[in-house]
Amino acid sequence: MSDPLSGSGSTSRTPGREPAGSRPHRGRTRRHDAPTSLTGLAVKVVLLGLTAAIALWAAFPLMAGEHWIGLGVLAVTTAGLFHLYLTPRHVPAKYLVPGTLFLIAFQILPVLYTASTAFTNFGDGHRGGKDEAIVAIQTASVQQVPGSTEYAMTVATTGDPATGALVFLVTDPDTGAVDVGDADGLRPLDPGAVTVAPGGRVTAAQDYTVLTIGQASARSQEVTDLVVPTAGGALRSSGLSRAYEGRAVRAYDADCDCIRDAESGRTWTADETEGSFVAADGERLAQGWKVNVGLDNFTRVLTDPTVSGPFLTTLVWNIAFAVGSTGGTFLLGMFIALALHSPRMRGTNVYRVLLILPYAMPSFAMLLVWRDMFNTDFGLVNSLFGLGVDWFGDQWSARVAVIVVQLWLGYPYMFLVATGALQAIPHEVTEASTVDGASPWQSFRAVTLPLLLVALSPLLIASFAFNFNNFNAIYLTTAGAPFPADNPGNGATDLLITYTYRLAFGGQGAEFGYAAAISLFIFTIVAVISAVSFRRTRRQEEVYA
Incomplete structure (x- = not known):
């Protein structure tokens, strides 16, 4: 309203004070109007890009293994990080969240995994599932029988000749086709990616390092132990240049949930509480599977x-x-x-x-x-x-x-x-x-x-x-x-x-x-x-x- 004493329409104000409505929000304006430094922006882009790359790298194995809960946690965590660092709010959380995530990843999760392992029989002979144990038992009992197919074989690896995982490069004597075999089975190779010498021996293969006789001889025990599952049995080495497809002496019978030995007639029945195949006299096969044993590991410490x-x-x-x-x-x-x-x-x-x-x-x-x-x-x-x-x-x-x-x-x-x-x-x-x-x-x-x-x-x-x-x-x-x-x-x-x-x-x-x-x-x-x-x-x- 007008000031009657001054005769003007100006609003009366106390000297030295500004009207409340005209008072500038100095702190807030300065924070929002301050330009983001180029260095800070670059660091934020690099770190968020690295976060996205790690999330993508971790997502594919989770999808391949059908770990949907883990994939969901990964997606929510990544989205939460992007939301946190792309908004100007939640400043304390920007500093607390990285430390919390590292605490969870490197402290809490290992402790929880250790605790869960303590209630299992996880160890040598009990590392995988029951199906893996059956395959291991059958392939380990493979023997050469009259009439078994023999292959020209070359020992190779995908890594260092002295330490890399071994594979067999085998040539079919009838068709001349070359397959690569490992513990997961046989896979055909592109004929244009291999070089085969007279007699069927592979001398070079794309993506594989062919071992010399000396290198293969130095790892002869590993060559002997490698068993390649096949449809008719399994493939095993006979020396360093030949392989044969043998027949498994021990086979799994789903009707009795047991392993039968074709030569001796012995039977080992599955014991789901111990994760082993056990015979009537108490003999256990060395290869078993991982199961939950409850408090057995703890009571063993105190009572055995x-x-x-x-x-x-x-x-x-x-x-x-x-x-x-x-x-x-x-x-x-x-x-x-x-x-x-x-x-x-x-x-x-x-x-x-x-x-x-x-x-x-x-x-x-x-x-x-x-x-x-x-x-x-x-x-x-x-x-x-x-x-x-x-x-x-x-x-x-x-x-x-x-x-x-x-x-x-x-x-x-x-x-x-x-x-x-x-x-x-x-x-x-x-x-x-x-x-x-x-x-x-x-x-x-x-x-x-x-x-x-x-x-x-x-x-x-x-x-x-x-x-x-x-x-x-x-x-x-x-x-x-x-x-x-x-x-x-x-x-x-x-x-x-x-x-x-x-x-x-x-x-x-x-x-x-x-x-x-x-x-x-x-x-x-x-x-x-x-x-x-x-x-x-x-x-x-x-x-x-």
Whole structure:
């Protein structure tokens, strides 16, 4: 409305203030109007393009395997990422989502897969499905019979001649056609893509590397073991240049759900609870299939006397090793830090550089050096002290040796963190205790140590968890030795992690399901101990806050 005093139609306003309706939205306007930098745009385009490429790369195997749930999760995740980074909203999520996805991919999913594997019999002889087991049993029993067709054969590979997967290039004696065979069967080759010498031997083939006689001879066992399924039986090698199509002695009978041996007449019936073909006398065929066994792997650890005894012994030693390694490195590192923290100490920088050298060197190399230093015949330890101790031959000396090695490798870390914590303690606090008449030991016990533990307790818990699963410290020094004569699979210095590794990848046959169950035991033990320790740490922080 008009101002009657001024006689004008202008709106009255308070000096120094602007009308609310005309006040500019400075922050919002600046954010929306600011041009996007060329570098930021390029980075966004590259990252989103890489995301799309990875999604497409992962989509085709999912479609080929008919994993529609996984394909749906992939599509939703990719669409969500594009929506998130192509809109100006949800700024905090732009930073949180990548870390969350990596956490799910590299932490949560492996844990869930390990947990699911622990309830199965997955391992050597039980890796695939029942149909795959039947094919493997039948092809492994193929024998040459009178009248079997023989082929000229050439051994080839699609990769490195020394390590690549082998295939057979076989020439039909009647038609001259060339086929390529592997564990999945025979596939015809284009006549224009192969070169065949007189006699039917293939000398060159497109996309394949033909092995020389010397190269094939070096892998003769793999050549002998390769069986190529065919409609009439299977194809096996006869030397390095010939192959025959034989007949399977053992065949699957769907009526009885069993494997029959045509020569001996024996029968192995399918046992769906164990994933094996079992004869009436209890004999099992080596090739089985993966099935769910429930809690069998867990109960085996606790109830099987051949397993529970060594497992509990290993668990006790495992806890002792983790406590000894963590406590020893902490005490040594703390006392060295206290000595160098004294104002009367000179040349502290030089000492600190020298003391952290073990931490600066590769641990795996130092573990191998220490293994040789403890050697009975030429080791430095025995030579220096005039001893004749077989350090790795007796269980207690071997345990002492690995703790000493871990003490040498671990104290620099504790020394560094203790030095930092000591420097953070106010000098007035320790001075006050001295003024009150406390001795140096009383001042350390009542003031310095509690304040150190408040700062270092989380690091001690993390160090305990690390040492509880310190695979390298054991495997690179003793490899679990010494082993008792009645149990070569579980050594005196084995931790649960090295015992699990030997079960999963040992030469006596892998047991991935059983190893996964032990891994869950390890996870539970470390989680419980860490949770209790963190609770005590919080109480300690409340007392000294």
